[in-house]
Amino acid sequence: MRTFVFGVAVLAALGTPLTASAQQPPAAGASTDKPFVAGTPLKLTPNTKVYGSFRFAESVSYDAERDLYVAVNAGMPQEVAPNDGYVSLVNPDGSVHTLKWIGVNRNGLTLNHPLGSHIANGMLYVADIDTIRWFDMKTGEPRGSVPVQGATRINDIEVAKDGTIYATQTTQPGSGVYRISPQGQTTVFASGAPINLPNGITFDAKGNIVVVNIGSADVLTYSPDGKLLATEQSTHAGNDGIVVLADGTKYVSSVREGFVARIRPGQKAEVVASGIPSAASMTYDSKRNRLVIPMNDGNAIAIVELNQP
Numbered sequence: 001m002r003t004f005v006f007g008v009a010v011l012a013a014l015g016t017p018l019t020a021s022a023q024q025p026p027a028a029g030a031s032t033d034k035p036f037v038a039g040t041p042l043k044l045t046p047n048t049k050v051y052g053s054f055r056f057a058e059s060v061s062y063d064a065e066r067d068l069y070v071a072v073n074a075g076m077p078q079e080v081a082p083n084d085g086y087v088s089l090v091n092p093d094g095s096v097h098t099l100k101w102i103g104v105n106r107n108g109l110t111l112n113h114p115l116g117s118h119i120a121n122g123m124l125y126v127a128d129i130d131t132i133r134w135f136d137m138k139t140g141e142p143r144g145s146v147p148v149q150g151a152t153r154i155n156d157i158e159v160a161k162d163g164t165i166y167a168t169q170t171t172q173p174g175s176g177v178y179r180i181s182p183q184g185q186t187t188v189f190a191s192g193a194p195i196n197l198p199n200g201i202t203f204d205a206k207g208n209i210v211v212v213n214i215g216s217a218d219v220l221t222y223s224p225d226g227k228l229l230a231t232e233q234s235t236h237a238g239n240d241g242i243v244v245l246a247d248g249t250k251y252v253s254s255v256r257e258g259f260v261a262r263i264r265p266g267q268k269a270e271v272v273a274s275g276i277p278s279a280a281s282m283t284y285d286s287k288r289n290r291l292v293i294p295m296n297d298g299n300a301i302a303i304v305e306l307n308q309p
Contacts, residue, residue, distance in 0.1 A: 116156030
């Protein structure tokens, strides 16, 4: 017996397939004066594979305890289906472990349009428009939330051991980096040049805060008290994802250009993968030495093996 699962359900209610005579005409407003164009194959580097089964996955976190990837899906746009966000668990081979771990129903759940995420202190923290929510990593249950005062569209987040949350807002007005104390108080951590439409954010091994911009190729390192310590350059601008290894090596993904760059300490940035559309907020799988990169409206994740050319 073979079972096939498709990404779009079409005729469950009809019970019969469409024949040529039963097919519907083009929807109102559909263009008929331009030639049809099919999608082109991805031009991936040999060390990269892509897996589907998501709905606008913008961030992925590595759950080392269970050896699973936690993919946060924004779901349908708010104006189409409010409170449609969900969280998937993915096996390291790219297959789905649990399609809707958080979001199989909406009982007690508010998750509107989640973007950035981070696992810390036994919780999955998620940026949900203007609110940070967190969920128990063992059970998936909602455990709390805090509004980010002054923010309208939080993008990425990072959470310290003491519960302090650092969050970026890419869009104007209000673009910058916010800090939310464990007591829920919001302050502006960084704004203005060289901050230029900030997106990805993470910590380095010393506890400094590393930020990448969409508006420039800058990779910025700040001390916890907000002092700019270093500015490095990625290979491209339009950046989203940032991973920093224990030895200081940084990986940066460009959501606009589809490249992944590596910056070794004291060295110039180099491209390690390319051809990944909408390469967003990635995570690092330390067990396999790989990057796992969500692809936003590509509805997929890419896995980049770092020990392959």
